[in-house]
Each structure stands twice: as structure tokens, then as C-alpha cells.
Amino acid sequence: MNKTFTMFLSFLKIGAFTFGGGYAMIPIMQAEVVDKRKWINKDEFLDILVIAQSFPGAMAVNTSIFIGYKIAGKTGAVLALLGTILPSFLIILLVASCLMQFRDNHYVNLVFKGISAAVPVMVLAAVVSLSKSLKKNYINMLIVVLAVIAIVLLHVHPVIVIIISGLYGLIFLQRMVE
Amino acid sequence: MIILKLFLAFLKIGAFGFGGGYAMLPLIEREIVTNNHWLSYREFIDIIAISQMTPGPIAINSATFVGYKMGGFLGSAAATLGVVTFSFILVTIATHYVEKFKESKALKSVLLGMKPAMIGLIISAFISLGSKSYLDVKSVIIGGIIGALLFSKKVHPIMAIVLSGVLGLVFYSF
Numbered sequence: 001m002n003k004t005f006t007m008f009l010s011f012l013k014i015g016a017f018t019f020g021g022g023y024a025m026i027p028i029m030q031a032e033v034v035d036k037r038k039w040i041n042k043d044e045f046l047d048i049l050v051i052a053q054s055f056p057g058a059m060a061v062n063t064s065i066f067i068g069y070k071i072a073g074k075t076g077a078v079l080a081l082l083g084t085i086l087p088s089f090l091i092i093l094l095v096a097s098c099l100m101q102f103r104d105n106h107y108v109n110l111v112f113k114g115i116s117a118a119v120p121v122m123v124l125a126a127v128v129s130l131s132k133s134l135k136k137n138y139i140n141m142l143i144v145v146l147a148v149i150a151i152v153l154l155h156v157h158p159v160i161v162i163i164i165s166g167l168y169g170l171i172f173l174q175r176m177v178e
Numbered sequence: 179m180i181i182l183k184l185f186l187a188f189l190k191i192g193a194f195g196f197g198g199g200y201a202m203l204p205l206i207e208r209e210i211v212t213n214n215h216w217l218s219y220r221e222f223i224d225i226i227a228i229s230q231m232t233p234g235p236i237a238i239n240s241a242t243f244v245g246y247k248m249g250g251f252l253g254s255a256a257a258t259l260g261v262v263t264f265s266f267i268l269v270t271i272a273t274h275y276v277e278k279f280k281e282s283k284a285l286k287s288v289l290l291g292m293k294p295a296m297i298g299l300i301i302s303a304f305i306s307l308g309s310k311s312y313l314d315v316k317s318v319i320i321g322g323i324i325g326a327l328l329f330s331k332k333v334h335p336i337m338a339i340v341l342s343g344v345l346g347l348v349f350y351s352f
Contacts, residue, residue, distance in 0.1 A: 018233050019336055023199060051272055051279050054289050057265035058235035059198040065269040077270055081262060088234025089258055092242035095228055107347060114346015115339055116223045117320035120308040122230065122335060125328045126200045127300045140294040147298025151204055152305050158204040159194045161295055169291015170284060177286040
């Protein structure tokens with residue numbers, strides 16, 4: 001079996017069995033493409049992660065396109081991308097086309113009422129874990145507060161907040177990075 | 179027309195969705211719920227929950243879900259393609275300049291500036307979701323129980339969702 005096809009199957013497997021968002025995929029990807037298949041080495045993988053994380057879009061998607069391209073050029077990039085997203089695509093199609101018919105069933109509705117009480121808490125947990133890596137100073141705190149006020153109270157489009165904060169970093173923080 | 183609109187909306191989400199995961203929620207909410215009314219708040223919360231229980235990134239899951247609801251199979255394909263297109267272009271270019279990107283002071287400083295804003299974005303998502311979810315005492319109690327379990331790291335997030343479903347069934351039956 002040729003390498004490109006094997007790679008596609010690897011990403012298909014990764015895409016199908018990692019639950020709980022894209023970040024959960026990263027250690028599985030490393031185990032598969034670095035440790036097991038040895039398609040790229042660990043340093044290359046870490047470089048890819050740094051870049052994939054700094055780009056917009058789903059991190060797992062960025063990472064898989066990057067690895068696919070490294071292994072087999074454009075074809076590799078397309079196949080790695082397809083492998084990663086096809087399982088979730090097909091599962092959500094199934095959920096949207098079949099399972100959602102039962103969404104208004106009395107008992108299903110009660111279950112979802114419970115789940116919708118858990119969802120905000122899960123988002124809050126992400127705030128807590130992400131805050132750990134943020135430098136705690138007044139200006140950072142101020143930016144957090146301003147971003148919340150802009151979006152929640154002033155209904156500013158999130159894209160505007162993202163662009164302004166990026167420009168702020170570009171103009172004022174260049175001397176802070178080495 | 180709707181197919182093109184779906185593609186463009188998710189192209190935007192993919193192109194500006196820095197920080198990944200939950201940091202993309204305010205962007206998805208604004209485009210999908212507030213501006214285009216493609217999903218109700220209930221459906222928006224549903225898809226976040228479903229994303230936790232199914233494989234794959236939340237951006238892909240919501241694109242497929244919204245796309246299917248608004249434009250069937252073609253719609254889901256267009257939305258999903260839209261959300262990954264910018265990534266694909268950017269990454270295939272970046273592969274040729276790995277060292278440059280890795281060492282780029284400009285990129286690092288942009289990300290440093292964005293970091294606190296990303297946290298602000300996720301807090302906004304929490305406030306928005308919370309204001310729709312916590313409308314009665316029962317939901318606050320369920321949220322409290324799940325929160326205690328999550329923050330003490332006693333349960334896996336998938337288990338937490340299953341448990342919250344069971345609690346919903348029990349609490350709201352009486």
C-alpha cells in the first residue's frame with residue numbers, strides 16, 4: 001500500500017476516534033505520525049504545532065494539512081485534510097439528518113435541558129485553563145475586560161476585537177518577544 | 179444563493195477564528211445566530227454539546243450542522259469547505275517558510291496581543307450561553323454540580339455531558 005494512502009487512513013483514524021474537540025487530536029497525531037510511522041521527527045512536529053496554533057482556524061485541521069503537505073505535497077495535504085474532517089462531517093450529517101428528528105421528543109428535550117445547563121460551565125472551564133498561561137498584569141486584565149464589554153454590551157463584531165488586539169500586539173509588544 | 183452565503187460565512191469564521199475551539203464561539207454565534215438567524219440559541223447550544231460528544235473540531239461540527247440545516251448535503255459540504263479553505267491556503271504557503279514563521283517577531287507579537295482578547299472572547303461566550311441556559315433554579319443546580327465535578331477534575335468532559343443529560347431527565351421530570 002503506498003504511503004499517501006496509508007497516511008489518509010491514519011488521519012481518518014485520528015479524525016474518527018478523538019472526542020472532545022480538536023485539541024484532543026494532537027497527542028494522537030503525534031503518536032501516529034511521529035512515534036509509529038516516523039514520517040516526520042519530533043522537532044518537525046513541534047515546529048508544525050507552533051505554526052498551526054498561531055494560524056486562524058481549527059488547530060487540528062491546520063496541523064493535519066501541514067503534516068500531509070510535508071509527507072506528500074499538495075495531494076498529501078488534501079488527503080490529510082479529508083481524513084481529519086470526513087469522520088466528523090459524516091457523524092454530524094447523521095446527527096442532523098436522523099437524530100435531530102427526536103429532538104422535540106419530551107424525554108430527549110429534558111435530557112437536552114440538562115445538557116444545556118452544563119455547556120456554559122464547560123466553556124468557563126476553558127477560560128480557567130487558558131488563563132493559567134496568561135501573564136497577569138494590569139494591561140492584560142484591561143484587555144480581557146474591554147473585549148468582554150465590547151462583545152457583550154456594545155455588540156462589537158468579534159472580528160473587530162480580534163483585529164484590534166492583534167494590531168495592539170504588533171505595535172506595542174514587538175520588544176517583548178525575543 | 180444560500181450555498182454561497184454559507185460558504186462565505188464559514189470562510190470568514192475560518193479566516194478570523196484565532197485561538198481555536200471555544201474562542202471561535204462568539205464569532206460563530208455572531209455570524210450564524212445573530213446576523214443570519216440560521217440557528218436558534220437552543221440549536222446553537224445543542225451543537226456545542228453535540229460537538230463535545232462527537233469527534234472533530236467544533237468549527238467543523240458546527241459548519242456541517244448549520245450547512246445541512248440550511249442547504250441539505252450541498253449546504254453542509256459548502257459550509258465545511260468554507261471553514262477549512264483559508265487554513266488550507268495559509269498552511270500550504272507556510273510549509274515553505276517554516277523557519278521564517280517560527281522566528282517571526284511580528285507573528286509572535288500579534289499573538290501575544292491577541293491572547294488576553296481570546297480569553298475575553300471565551301468569557302463572552304460563557305456570559306452569552308449562561309444568560310440563555312440559566313433561566314430557572316434547576317438549571318443553576320445542574321450547572322453547579324457539573325461545574326464542581328469539572329473543576330475538581332473528577333470527571334471527563336464527555337462523562338460530564340452524559341451526567342448532565344441524566345440530571346436534566348431526573349430534575350425536569352418532577
